Structure formats: C-alpha cells, structure tokens
Amino acid sequence: MNPTKLVAMLSLFIAWLALPLTVSQPARAEGEDAKKILKAMSDYVSGQKHVVLKYDVDIEVITPELEKLQFTSSGEAALHRPDKLRVTRTGGYTDVELVYDGKTVTVLGKHTNTFAQLELPGSLDQMIDRLRAEHNIEMPGADLLLSNMYDELVAGVIQAKHIGHGVVDGVECEHLAFRNQETDWQLWVELGATPIPRKYVITSKTLAAAPQYTLRIKSWDTSTEPDAKSFTFAPPEGAKSIEITALADVGELAAPAEAQKE
Template identity: 55%
Template sequence: MKDAADNSIGRVARWPSLIGTILTMGISLIPQARAQGSDADKLLKAMSDYVAGQKTISVTFDSDIEVITSNLQKIQFTSSGQVQLSRPDKLRATRTGGYRDIEIVFDGKMLTVNNKDAKDYAQIDAPGTADQLIDVLRDRHGVVAPGADLLLPDVYNVMMADVVEGAVIGKGVIDGVECDHLAFRNVETDWQIWIESGARPIPRKYVITSKGIAEAPQYTLRIKEWKTDVPADAFAFKPESSAKKIALSDLGDIDEVPHGTANAGGKK
C-alpha cells in the first residue's frame, strides 16, 4: 500500500495557537495511550474476528496516496472503488482514479485483470481461495486489490506481524459514526485504524505513514459503505465488445499514481 500528509510553513506561521493546542494534546495523550496498549490489541482482534465471520462483504471506499517527487514536493492522488468478497473463493475489486480505471475479477478458477482505460484485459488460471489470490497478486504480479487486506480472515496476525507498539488513542467520528481510534508502530511505518464502536466492529479508516521516506508520505483508506449482500452475478467477468485480451505480462501500468512519480508511501 501507499501514503500521504501535508505541512506548510505558511500554515504554521498563520495558526500558531492551533499548533500549540495540537502539541499540548499530543503531550497529554501519550501516557494514556501507552497504558491502553493491550486494549488496542483486543479491539483489533475483535475487528478481525468480526470480519472473518462475514461470508459475503461488499464495501465502497475512497483512498488517498501521497508521493514525494524528485524535487521533494508532496503530491496526493485520490481514487474511489469497491471490493466485493464471497468466501472462500470469489473476489471483485474496482479502483477508479484520475489516471487509472482498473477491475479485478476472480471466480475461484480464473483471474481477470481489466484495464478499462486501455480497453484490454488479461486472464490467468488461478484456482484457490480469495485469500491466497490476494497474496499471489501482490507478491508475484505487483497487483494490489484495493482494501482487500482488511477483509482477510487472518487480518489480525497479518497487521500485527511486525508491530512494536500499540495504543488506544481515544474516540473518533467517521462519516457520523463513532469509532475507536488505534495507533500502532513498527520499524518502517506508523499506522492508525478507526474501528466502528459497538456490535459491528468494522474498519472505517486506515492510515499508513512511511517513516523511511523523506517527508513521511501517507496512504489513507476510508471505507464508506459496508454491506453483507453481494449480487449472484458479481463475479462473472463480461468484457466490453471493444476490449482486447492480452497476456498478463503485457498489461500496461495499472498503478494508481502516474508512471514515473517517485517515492510513494504506504507499505506496512
């Protein structure tokens, strides 16, 4: 994944009282946050168990990715999309941004990667589960199914694998919904997650900050709609009549930032 944030000398100069308030809040929160580290683990595990218990999931999302250009300018790219999942072996993910319009469809046997901008698509045999597919796409082909990691049945162990510190920061409100705000750290990144409070502990917002890249770019994912019903035909790929089938290796650049943009953040 990738990452984003914004700081400006002009803003700091204009809003000294606001900056002072933020610094004071940070100092007062640290002891409380450290004391609640074990609670952060419990809340994240509850989210993981709840997500794993859903046989079908359909979510819509917005995402922001910050990159640092060669002249150290921070630029943000924004996309929207949808992920539909039917356990154990069906997945559909779409991502539409200013530069790419991508669709991934998996029916348990065949994987399709559809580049709608270029009007071409690639298909490969890929028998297995949706969980296995997410890993294969990322590790072997460099293709990321947006937001899909948060839907894995083992998301707790995946996210906590290299965590060195965790804390409950407090409460937050995402799209009018009260959430528990958690913050975690590992060597290369800091990441935060907002989990809906109450009987439905679903992820609502996820932020990764890349500490190893100058200017600390961030990746932000905001889940908007969360449903547990998926249309029966959601995992059947129907190419446009003008679309051309090509080899996966010949598929063009399908990243969510323009080709040649340097130092994107977001990998945990």
C-alpha cells in the first residue's frame, strides 16, 4: 500500500478513536456547570433567613380520554427559617391556605370554610417531608424552600445540562435542564448577585402525554421580615374542623378524575 495512503488511513482511525472523548468532555463540563449553578442558587436561597414571594402555578392533568387540561393558580408564600411557613394558592377551582408555626400545620379550604390540623413539630424540612410521606400531600414547589435543597434536587439525577441563557418575566436567567428516571425538570436561575429560581418545570415521563407542572416566581423579597402573626392560624368565622383526609384540594397536583368533574 502507498505509504501516503497508509498514513492517511491511520490518521482517520486515530481521529475516529478520539471522537468519543471530544464529544463527551463538553457534555461532562456542561453537566458540572449546571450543577455548579444549581449549588450556588441553593446556597443563596437556603441562606435567606426569611423570604416573602409571589408565584403562579400551571398544573397539567390528563383525563381518561387522554385530553390534556391545564389549571392555573396564583399565590403568596412567607417563610421564616427554620420552622415557620404560610402559603396561599388561589385559582378557579381552589382557594387554600397552609400555615405552619413550628408545631402545628393547618390547611384551610376557603371555598368550603373547613380546616384540618396536624401536629408536626420540627423544622420546615421535616414538616414538608412528613406531609409527603405520611399524608400523601405533594407540594413540588416546596423543594425550592428546603434547607437541603441541592441534595434533594440532585438526588436521582442521571443527566444535567446548562442550556444557556433565557429570559423569564423580563429577567435574564441561566437555563438548566436535568433528567431523572421518571421525570425531566428545568430550572431558570436569575443571573447576578441574587441567584433565585424564577421558573421551575417538572415533566412526568411515566404518564401518557407527559403532563407538566410549572412554577413561576413573580416577586422575591428578603428585606421585609414577616410579622409573627403571619404564622398564627385564626379560624374564620363559622369554619369547621375536619380530618385532613376529608379536605379537598390540599396538594398542588390535581387528579384526572377531579379534572373531569371540573
């Protein structure tokens, strides 16, 4: 064989062997960059002693006929670490409030003027975990309030990407994307000295039509400390105490059957 052709073939073969390395290295760097931004956001948010924020939520549900429906609600949240929280959520089919004073969590359904209380002494993290584990009350957006937010978010992540920059409500953000076995999720983190989460999207891959949960943070205030009364529950006039299992529309995720009725 012509020596020139042999050298050319060897060069191509070596280049082919090196190809996986040249492709995978940027992918690894991209993933490390995404986790670095996520860690910076987590450290900043969990380092805030108190936060008052406003948000919008879009929840998609799938009916038995495989029709995708989206329900939108808005709310406010105030927290004081380590063990105080008040959250409201109001939409066309829901008007609910959750109050936690470090010992008791109260959920008020304003449409029915009924409330349920649970004794859950401990931290904010412990309250959220116990509501999920013991009472099947899911609050996906609550992940962004946990003191160990980074560990919770990266648990189960099999792929991370730094997509680039995006703009949410006029605010320039870092756009991150992560993959788990059962979900894909995206996060938009504000650029600059206050790396707060501006948008959070969770896509369920195990359900038909892949419904999404979307949280948008509309405002974020750490300069105003919530009044202590914000975390004290006072039953409205005529409100009836009921069991937590009897309180409708407690969690953020609606069921397909509920969507059909609505």
